Amino acid sequence: MITIPYLTALTTYFSYGLLFAFGQFRDFFRKIFDWWNSSNLQGYAPICLGLEDFYIRRLYLRIQDCFGRPIASAPDAWFDVVERYSNDCNKTLKRTTNVSRCLNLGSYNYLGFAAADEYCTPRVIESLKRFSPSTCSARVDGGTTSLHEELEVCVANFVGKPSALVFGMGYVTNSAILPVLIGKGGLIISDSLNHNSIVNGARGSGATIRVFQHNTPSHLDKVLREQIADGQPRTHRPWKKIIVVVEGIYSMEGEICKLPEIVAICKKYKAYVYLDEAHSIGAVGKTGRGVCELLGVDTADVDIMMGTFTKSFGSCGGYIAGSKELIKYLKYTCPAHLYATSISPPAAQQIISSIKVILGEDGSSRGAQKLARIRENSNFFRSELQKMGFEVLGDNDSPVMPIMLYNPAKIPAFSRECLNQNVAVVTVAFPATPLLLARARICISASHTKDDLLKALEVISRVGDLVGIKYFPAEAQKQQSENDDPHKED
Numbered sequence: 001m002i003t004i005p006y007l008t009a010l011t012t013y014f015s016y017g018l019l020f021a022f023g024q025f026r027d028f029f030r031k032i033f034d035w036w037n038s039s040n041l042q043g044y045a046p047i048c049l050g051l052e053d054f055y056i057r058r059l060y061l062r063i064q065d066c067f068g069r070p071i072a073s074a075p076d077a078w079f080d081v082v083e084r085y086s087n088d089c090n091k092t093l094k095r096t097t098n099v100s101r102c103l104n105l106g107s108y109n110y111l112g113f114a115a116a117d118e119y120c121t122p123r124v125i126e127s128l129k130r131f132s133p134s135t136c137s138a139r140v141d142g143g144t145t146s147l148h149e150e151l152e153v154c155v156a157n158f159v160g161k162p163s164a165l166v167f168g169m170g171y172v173t174n175s176a177i178l179p180v181l182i183g184k185g186g187l188i189i190s191d192s193l194n195h196n197s198i199v200n201g202a203r204g205s206g207a208t209i210r211v212f213q214h215n216t217p218s219h220l221d222k223v224l225r226e227q228i229a230d231g232q233p234r235t236h237r238p239w240k241k242i243i244v245v246v247e248g249i250y251s252m253e254g255e256i257c258k259l260p261e262i263v264a265i266c267k268k269y270k271a272y273v274y275l276d277e278a279h280s281i282g283a284v285g286k287t288g289r290g291v292c293e294l295l296g297v298d299t300a301d302v303d304i305m306m307g308t309f310t311k312s313f314g315s316c317g318g319y320i321a322g323s324k325e326l327i328k329y330l331k332y333t334c335p336a337h338l339y340a341t342s343i344s345p346p347a348a349q350q351i352i353s354s355i356k357v358i359l360g361e362d363g364s365s366r367g368a369q370k371l372a373r374i375r376e377n378s379n380f381f382r383s384e385l386q387k388m389g390f391e392v393l394g395d396n397d398s399p400v401m402p403i404m405l406y407n408p409a410k411i412p413a414f415s416r417e418c419l420n421q422n423v424a425v426v427t428v429a430f431p432a433t434p435l436l437l438a439r440a441r442i443c444i445s446a447s448h449t450k451d452d453l454l455k456a457l458e459v460i461s462r463v464g465d466l467v468g469i470k471y472f473p474a475e476a477q478k479q480q481s482e483n484d485d486p487h488k489e490d
Contacts, residue, residue: 254394
């Protein structure tokens with residue numbers, strides 16, 4: 001867990017308190033002026049009440065130019081960011097015809113497949129000509145093509161499971177699957193920092209939800225032991241089913257799941273393991289097969305494996321992989337399979353082709369080179385940021401590296417100044433993170449060259465000094481102080 005320096009926490013609370021106080025002050029006068037104006041609601045309640053959209057109006061709109069920036073090219077290592085302007089203090093933003101060529105440190109393009117690829121792109125174009133952009137149908141009607149069946153076999157073989165089922169949207173894969181797997185009388189034990197799609201899926205299931213401390217197996221053991229001993233609320237009957245839900249790489253922290261310890265605990269208490277590999281599949285492991293390969297966990301010990309195609313594979317959609325019995329059950333019961341339009345055929349072809357490149361089935365070693373490059377780039381960039389004095393979260397080999405900002409004023413300052421120097425970064429704040437833990441989330445790609453990374457480090461270091469987010473002494477300064485210490489023994 002993150003330990004916030006006392007002074008940093010104090011100034012951050014003060015900043016948010018000041019924003020809240022001035023926002024309430026402005027809302028007070030807004031009510032007075034609105035009282036004089038005639039209302040057009042004619043008996044309807046306001047669709048957005050004052051406190052419900054207070055955060056959007058008084059905090060978010062001030063810095064909304066830092067979010068949702070439109071782009072005008074493929075999300076490669078460099079891309080074109082459309083310039084915008086506002087004439088009403090950021091309430092509305094208008095696009096211009098100008099673009100800025102920026103270094104891309106925000107897209108999930110881990111292996112570089114989001115841009116044109118010599119193997120993938122021609123096959124995707126051919127599939128577009130053959131199948132059209134959409135099936136315009138659900139999988140159970142007329143939405144299953146030969147590409148969908150090939151993709152499911154390909155995914156199952158790649159992740160090491162007997163069978164797989166694919167969906168058109170990664171978010172829906174979690175939010176629609178969990179309510180099918182478990183319901184009333186069941187228990188979901190979720191990591192405290194799991195993705196919102198998991199949170200919504202768990203809430204929609206009707207099962208009892210308990211949370212364990214982020215990536216802390218000892219606390220998971222304690223929660224499991226207590227819940228099994230207590231049983232269901234009120235009746236204290238045994239749980240019908242227990243599912244433990246974790247992520248391979250946590251998208252806001254860049255941390256790798258302690259999967260071997262979690263699997264061992266779940267085996268001990270006979271609980272199912274649900275693993276979300278949205279950010280880890282294709283990005284980590286010797287052959288890109290995710291955290292199971294990276295940490296030496298047998299995929300047979302993970303009951304449900306979920307992942308998305310939007311990160312490492314340069315496409316869209318998600319998958320569930322598991323036993324043949326599980327996948328057969330989901331085909332009959334999952335609303336995302338029964339009612340939603342199937343994944344676009346060109347998108348399916350992109351996934352198939354990218355997996356073949358990763359495995360070397362395209363007749364080249366480009367896949368192995370991409371995997372080696374993403375690992376080298378990630379570890380180099382993380383190490384250099386830490387040497388500069390930034391507080392960087394996450395583990396080695398993870399391509400996600402958050403730089404802590406904390407103070408709300410530093411969110412737009414860091415984002416805007418980086419953009420002015422042609423480096424596009426993603427900043428993340430409440431409600432996506434806890435109130436005090438605002439950060440800039442850097443995503444590294446195999447398509448980044450050494451020169452790209454050095455430029456990014458130079459700009460981030462310069463902006464970090466300007467904004468004041470180097471919370472630790474730089475490594476060179478540490479060595480200098482040690483050398484100058486007169487009391488240091490020889």
